Each structure stands twice: as C-alpha cells, then as structure tokens.
Amino acid sequence: MKISDLPGPITASKADWLAGTTWLGFTPTNGSLQSRSQCQGTIQRQYAGGYVIEYITEQFSEPNPGFETDPQYLAEREAHKELAGRFIAVHKLRTSARPLETILGPEEFTRLQDMWAQGEKRWRWSVAFPIVETYDITDRPKAKDVLGKTGYRRLFQRSSATLGVLNEEERAALADLEIEQRPAANAWIGIEDEFVLAEASEIDDRIRRAIERDLSDGALEGIEVERRVKVRKRAAWLAQEFVKRRRREKTLHCDACEFDPSTVSGIEGINPRSLLDVHHMHPLDEGARYTTIKDFAMLCPTCHRVEHARIKVAAKG
Ligand SMILES: [Zn+2]
Numbered sequence: 208m209k210i211s212d213l214p215g216p217i218t219a220s221k222a223d224w225l226a227g228t229t230w231l232g233f234t235p236t237n238g239s240l241q242s243r244s245q246c247q248g249t250i251q252r253q254y255a256g257g258y259v260i261e262y263i264t265e266q267f268s269e270p271n272p273g274f275e276t277d278p279q280y281l282a283e284r285e286a287h288k289e290l291a292g293r294f295i296a297v298h299k300l301r302t303s304a305r306p307l308e309t310i311l312g313p314e315e316f317t318r319l320q321d322m323w324a325q326g327e328k329r330w331r332w333s334v335a336f337p338i339v340e341t342y343d344i345t346d347r348p349k350a351k352d353v354l355g356k357t358g359y360r361r362l363f364q365r366s367s368a369t370l371g372v373l374n375e376e377e378r379a380a381l382a383d384l385e386i387e388q389r390p391a392a393n394a395w396i397g398i399e400d401e402f403v404l405a406e407a408s409e410i411d412d413r414i415r416r417a418i419e420r421d422l423s424d425g426a427l428e429g430i431e432v433e434r435r436v437k438v439r440k441r442a443a444w445l446a447q448e449f450v451k452r453r454r455r456e457k458t459l460h461c462d463a464c465e466f467d468p469s470t471v472s473g474i475e476g477i478n479p480r481s482l483l484d485v486h487h488m489h490p491l492d493e494g495a496r497y498t499t500i501k502d503f504a505m506l507c508p509t510c511h512r513v514e515h516a517r518i519k520v521a522a523k524g
C-alpha cells in the first residue's frame with residue numbers, strides 16, 4: 208500500500224537518531240509535572256490525530272562516558288549508518304503520552320538515562336507516546352530526495368525537541384511512498400486505555416449483541432480468554448461511537464447496497480437506525496492492531512446476512 212492509502216493524513220515528522228520501536232519519546236524542559244503536560248500538549252497539537260513520519264538524522268549522538276564500548280550502543284551506531292538521512296516508518300500514536308518509565312519498566316529506563324541523560328537532567332524522552340499502529344517505508348528513501356532542498360531544510364536542518372508540522376506540499380511529496388504494516392507491540396496500551404472508557408459507558412443492547420456475534424470465540428482465538436471480554440466491550444463501545452457519528456452526519460444507510468430507510472414511503476416516524484445493523488468488518492484484527500471506528504460498517508439486514516454467510520464460507524475454505 209501507499210501512504211495515500213492510510214485512513215488519515217500524515218500531519219507531522221519526527222527526527223530521531225535511534226529508530227523508534229514501540230514508542231516515540233520527547234524531552235520536556237524540566238522534570239516537573241507541569242513541564243511534562245506542556246510537552247504532551249505541544250506534541251498532541253502538532254500531530255493533531257494524524258500519522259507521524261519518522262526520519263533518522265545524519266548525525267549520531269555520543270553516549271555518556273562509560274558507554275562508548277557498550278555493545279548495545281555499538282549495535283545501534285552500526286544500524287544507524289544504514290538509516291541516516293532516510294524516512295523509515297510511519298506511526299500512529301496513542302492520544303495521550305505515558306511516563307516512559309511505565310512503558311520500559313524502571314530498570315530499562317534507568318539504563319537509558321545512564322546512557323543518554325544530560326548530567327542531572329534524567330528525563331530524556333520521558334514523555335513517551337506509545338506507537339499503536341506502525342508501517343515500514345519499503346524503500347527508505349533519503350528525505351532530501353523526497354522533499355527537495357527547501358522542505359528538507361525547513362523540517363530537518365535544525366534539531367528540534369518537538370515534531371515538524373508538515374505543509375500541503377510536503378504531504379503531497381510523501382503520498383506515493385510504499386509502506387507495509389507491521390504489528391505494533393503497544394497496540395494493547397491504546398486498547399487498554401479505552402477499556403476504561405468502555406467500562407464507564409452505557410452500551411446499547413442491540414449493538415452489544417451484534418458485536419458479540421461478530422467477535423465470536425473463533426474470531427478472537429489468539430487472545431487470552433479473560434481479555435476477550437474486554438476486547439468485546441471495547442469493540443461494542445467503538446461500534447456505538449460509530450453509530451453516533453453516522454447519526455450526526457445523517458448517513459444512516461447501508462454501506463453495501465446503499466439502502467436508505469429515509470427514502471421509503473409509508474414508514475415516516477420510524478427511526479431509520481432501527482432498520483440497519485452495525486457490523487465489525489475485521490474481527491480477526493482485534494488484538495493484532497489498534498482498531499478504530501473505521502473498522503465498522505452500517506448494513507441493511509439482508510446485506511448483513513450475506514456478509515455473515517460469506518465469513519462462514521471463508522472460515523470453512
Ligand atoms: Zn444493504
């Protein structure tokens with residue numbers, strides 16, 4: 208697939224000298240809570256719910272004294288040579304950051320700070336956004352080649368503690384890059400945050416039943432049994448958000464055959480929603496990636512039955 212096939216736009220770029228694996232970290236001006244939340248707010252405004260493209264800088268940093276021959280450092284420096292100056296990945300970040308320590312665990316966090324912290328300032332990258340969806344850029348092109356001199360200079364000439372917000376022209380330059388999705392280990396962090404929201408919401412019975420049917424035990428096979436309950440609950444909550452949006456947008460029609468209840472005469476006063484079903488299109492992706500309301504469809508009862516017949520046949524296949 209191409210970048211232009213992503214369900215949302217690339218809004219910002221992140222320059223790194225280490226490739227981000229499961230999180231992207233940002234360094235607040237100091238260790239205070241206020242500084243942390245300021246940093247989080249800035250980054251959130253910059254990527255504005257879109258995707259972030261990751262660029263690897265030409266330079267590689269020197270670690271703190273004592274780590275110059277550390278095998279992990281040497282391996283990373285070696286890996287950097289191949290990536291320097293290139294676009295390597297596209298990430299979707301969780302809406303809210305977490306303290307990096309809670310993602311890495313205290314031991315790994317301490318080691319990271321020992322290696323890279325500047326003196327007493329032991330909060331490097333401490334505002335970390337978990338990567339919940341991630342794509343490799345197949346050709347890893349040089350950023351200079353893709354953006355041209357002007358765009359490259361604008362975004363990457365000076366080092367920045369935040370993101371670079373892309374303009375229209377830069378977005379267009381990226382649109383044709385080939386990408387390939389890879390499993391995001393932190394999809395679960397994003398999902399877990401939403402379990403809490405789902406637990407606290409009143410879910411419509413009809414939606415709950417539809418989603419329970421879509422997310423059968425067969426569909427959720429690789430997932431621990433206790434977790435399936437949560438996965439279903441979150442999916443039902445997402446489905447409800449999906450229905451709400453369709454209602455707001457006044458697009459209550461079948462996504463397969465375009466049946467629109469509001470055009471049928473003689474049923475005035477009947478809620479159009481009562482003649483339509485909500486359906487989860489990618490049950491097997493639950494737990495494998497961060498699903499969103501884009502994974503649901505609105506179907507008329509006939510198209511819905513056809514869809515389930517199709518799933519049954521495919522499962523036998
Ligand atoms: Zn239909």
Ligand SMILES: [Zn+2]
Nearest residue numbers: 421485486487
């Ligand atoms: Zn269904």
